[in-house]
Amino acid sequence: MRGRDRINLILPDELILEIFGHLDSKSSRDACSLVCKRWLDLERSSRDTIRIGASASPDALVNFLARRFVNVRKVYFDERLSIPRLGQSAKIGRRRGIGQSVLSSLTHHMNDKIGSEDGEMESHFLSDSGLTVVGECFTKLEKLSLIWCSNVTSFGLKSIAERCSSLRSLDLQGCYVGDQGLAAVGECCKQLEDLNLRFCEGLTDRGLVELALGCGKSLKSLGVAACAKITDVSLEAVGSHCGVLEALSLDSEFINNKGVLAVAKGCHLLKVLKLQCINVSDEALQAVSDFCHSLEWLALYSFQKFTDRSLYAIGKGCKKLKNLTLSDCYFLSDKGLEAVAGGCSELTYLEVNGCHNIGTSGLESIGRSCIHLSELALLYCQKIGNSALSEVGKGCKYLQALHLVDCSSIGDDAICSIARGCTNLKKLHIRRCYEVGDKGIIAVGENCKFLTDLSLRFCDRVGDEALIAIGQGCSLHQLNVSGCHQIGDAGIIAIARSCPQLSYLDISVLQNLSDMAMDELGKGCPLLKDIVLSHCRLITDVGLAHLVKRCTLLESCHMVYCPGITAAGVATVISSCVNIKKVLVEKAKVSQRTKRRAESIISYLCVDL
Template sequence: MFGFESVSTKGDIEEGTLYPGLSYGENQLRWGFIRKVYGILAAQLVLTTVVSSVTVLYSPVNELLRGNSGLMLFFLILPLILLWPLYVYQQKHPLNLIILGLFTLCLSLTVGVSCANTDGRIVLEALILTSAVVASLTGYTFWASKKGKDFSYLGPILFTSLFTLFLARLHPDVLPTRVHLSGNLRWNQCRNFLGIYWHDRINTVLPDELILEIFNQLGSKSSRDACSLVCKRWLNLERLSRDTVRIGASNNPDALIKLLGRRFVNVRNVYFDERLSISLDGHFGRRRRGDPSAPSSQKPHHATEKSVSEDGEIDSYCLSDAGLTAVGEGFTKLEKLSLIWCSNVTNAGVKYLASKCSSLRSLDLQGCYVGDVGLAAVGECCKQLEDLNLRFCEGLTDAGLIELAVLCGRTLKSLGVAACAKITDVSLEAVGSHCRFLETLSLDSEFINNKGVLAVAKGCRSLKVLKLQCIIVTDEALQAVGVFCSSLEVLALYSFQRFTDMSLCAIGKGCKRLKNLTLSDCYFLSDKGLEAVAAGCSELKHLEVNGCHNIGTSGLEFVGRSCPRLSELALLYCQKIGNYALSEVGRGCKYLQALHLVDCSSIGDEAICSIAVGCRNLKKLHIRRCYEVGNKGIIAIGENCKFLSELSLQFCDRVGDEALIAVGRGCPLQHLNVSGCHQIGDAGIIAIARGCPQLSYLDVSVLQNLGDMAMAKLGEGCPLLKDIVISHCRQITDVGIAHLVKKCALLESCHMVYCPSITTAGVATVISSCISIKKVLVEKWKVSQRTKRRAGSIISYLCVDL
């Protein structure tokens, strides 16, 4: 009866039973039930694995389900519908198995799509935890069967949960990092309930020195800040390892410095920069000592709507002598200090700082109203000073700089002086006499004559970097540089009106190590001078010619033939340089990596094709307002320059979609600027989105043919995009913006002024969807009150109320 008539009774009746006391027939029934359940479960797992694998590996199926939201929704709802026939026909065989198979198939399709579009580590975590659930339920099944326990719901659930938590808590050497972190999250949520506190093994095994070394290897500040939140020990160690502090314009910087000095005792580098503007209504204050020409020290503050009417209130946003006192007392190991446009700092503060920070090696006083007394104190106390920047220090005279040169002459290696009207040739004579080891000198003055430059050239024979903007200096001084400064490597000459090719001939003969040459607005230079430099300085790597209207094709041809190591070339406003010059550069400069062309009307596709064929290592190409450059040249770049990462084609009217399609196929772009290229539309930008997944910066402003389709493809293909400029794009709407920001989670800045189809809703979408957003530039009327309250600090307006 019941199919057990042929059961043998030989042997012990208890042999092979699930647990003692169970009859042999009932034992067979129970084993059969277990085999049936696990057979169905195994079939479901195999079917799920096979269907999910096909969905993941066969892209047409995956694209069909992912691209058709209606079909995907149908497969999500169908399992819920199939639950009803499963319940009704649970006793109808084989109809119940058919319905169960359909139920499993629908789930398998959704699981496959989820796996295909999810990080592999997360999928591995789900696989491990699912296997843990199956294994724990199986173990509980056999244990309960042996003991004769009933299968109530509470026992298997508690056992499975405990086993899964234990697995998720395992060491990261056993499980992947993502699994371990998610396991920690689950454990932290339930350990208070369970009353189990595990010992932190990391803090007991790793010594302080090793953790500090790990902190030093972290590149970004955000990573260090995240590590400091792990525990108190890591917080203290991270504070000890912090050696640099950067402070922008802020409210009450003096108190902030005191706080930072107590927390970070090993800081060696401190940077202040008060050039940032403050968006406060009313008058912003004044420049100290009645200097109307210098920028006002405006600072941003969180209370952007409060007006400030008194100078005392604005002064609270500026670093003062009290702040410098706090720097001296809190950062006793200070080696580098930068005070940029800290206009409230005076001689007293600098003098006290110098007395406390005797190990100071670098000091930047740009825009500070510091006089001779403060500079003399620096020279007296800071005997190791190597780098000094005195740009826009209008209170200085020759007396202060002379005293510093006498006291720190043996150690000073770098000096910058600009817009200091009271510093004359007398100071430079002292520098030439005492600063024998000076390597870098930057001069920008209308009052320096040949006498001062001659003294520096004769006295500072180790000079390697020389930057001059002295309009009354003549050939005599620069010829002395060529004769005496044989170690010169960098030479920059700006706005010289009284020197000719004779100076460059002397430089070419004497400065054989010259690697970097900049000629800006030097109207009397011609091809002869450039040929002399190219002939004598064969190691030249960087050349910039800006606004030198008498330099033409022949001079640059000589550079292409004589300087094979040239890696960067910039030609700005050079109307006489033609295609043949760049053809010679393409043939002779195989290592060229960067080319900048601005307003070179005689350069066209022929020159760009020669560069593309000859300079295959090109990484940066910037072209602006070169109207003869079109699709042919840029297509050649895309086909030959496989390392190109930056491309800028501003207002090149002849460049269209065909050029960008070629670039998208051949170049791993990270930076693209096609502002004002009116022939570029959706097709070109879509090609870039498909071929350049590493793109992080994009400027498509003033493209009238660009629409929402390009924005949608950018969102799908460029997840690393951080900065985008879409101003003056009339066809881009809120829909396109929504598609863009949906998947560009790293977006930090978005400029979208004069986009009439983008409304208040579009601006709110950008603010709410991009968690990393730092700057949004829009018209003021497009920002709602809610958006302004939510993210007022990151919104910049096209027109600022004055």
């Protein structure tokens, strides 16, 4: 733009900011910020979100970012997410065209901040001082997420609360904050709507009660899990003061009927309820049915005291229910599911997981009554047979996703019924259903023209004919045929020639797959980003070279236990794929040169102990 800078002379700041607002990726915004100093300043002023993973010195990084992005409203820390060392980042940045000056500046800044050896150990985790900087610099903060920031205490949280009164969302998952910090949030953040307290082991009833008293009028969503000192006392306060609560998630051994009853009676606007509480019984669900008529989402996990009485109540009182998950609820039977089907005709999502007394007749009633069902997941349901899915195929014309795991009584007849009746199907995931073979999958290929996501893991009766039919009828974006040992080159070649939009492929444990298939994938699937080809014994460096020659967008490649792939093949992947982010391989197949070049993106199946 030097010399004839017509754009900058004509475009006002407001219009450039509007353009930045329409960019849908961070990389695009970063690229625009490198155009000139004016664009850099404008992009910085418009940036409203910062995400920080585990880093060498998060406190120093916060200081660095706070001076550059002054209008940030959303800050996300997640110390589960690792990032490469800064030196490695600079090497990768130069290779991929990232602004070298930005990385260099960040590197020098971080190095200046790291002090003594003891301080260096401490600096690997966000501390209260770093959180204080967040509060001081980002006073417009609306969302704050502190995932597993174990060094943050009540002092840091209190500093945030006192300076960021506009806070609306707070995620403290895995933080060991105490009652004082939570009480300060309740006192200062009167607009708080969403609060996540999963695995906050330092909290007691006192902190949550004071928060409910302080911002109960605005709180809409609350999650509590593995907080041993939070009991029914807290839920009674929530029920008394949080009248606009819409979502509640509880995972606790210390919550009883009394607490859930209090919430049901006091929070009539409740729409989402997720419970994993072994001491809660039918009485609590009866209260939910009586008072929470707006309930749309109900998830019950590992209940040993719930019976069909609970589902009778839900079917009778919660007519707006759309999403139901039943996981490891051993005393629920077909009759309970029939009651839900009869009363909750608006149901769109159903998951039945490990409920061993629910069988064919319960699912048949869903197929007959819940015509709006769009997603069905049946996991470890040994008693559900083909006729159940036949009814779903007849009645649920809007079904778009079907998940089947370890359903030993479901076979080709069921899949054929789904294929013929649910022609809008977009996602089909089947795992270890050994009665499903070519016949059912061929029917899917012939009838489900909108299918884009197909997973057939360890379905050992599915072979090449099935994939040929899928290729002829569908344009897949994702395919997983891991462990389908009858599939060979013919099936994968059919997919490669018919599915140019394919971005994810798992062909692991296919013993008959050769380099010929890799060559066809390279020619036909240029958008491929993720491939898993572990345990493929016939694939060699030659096939891998054909694949990566044209699949330039590849980001991850898993290739362990492939005896035909050597250190040369691994080096080919690293050097050919400029976007590669993860390579999973045996340590012995990584040369020293490859390790020096891309150590940060290589993961090993086995590491030295």
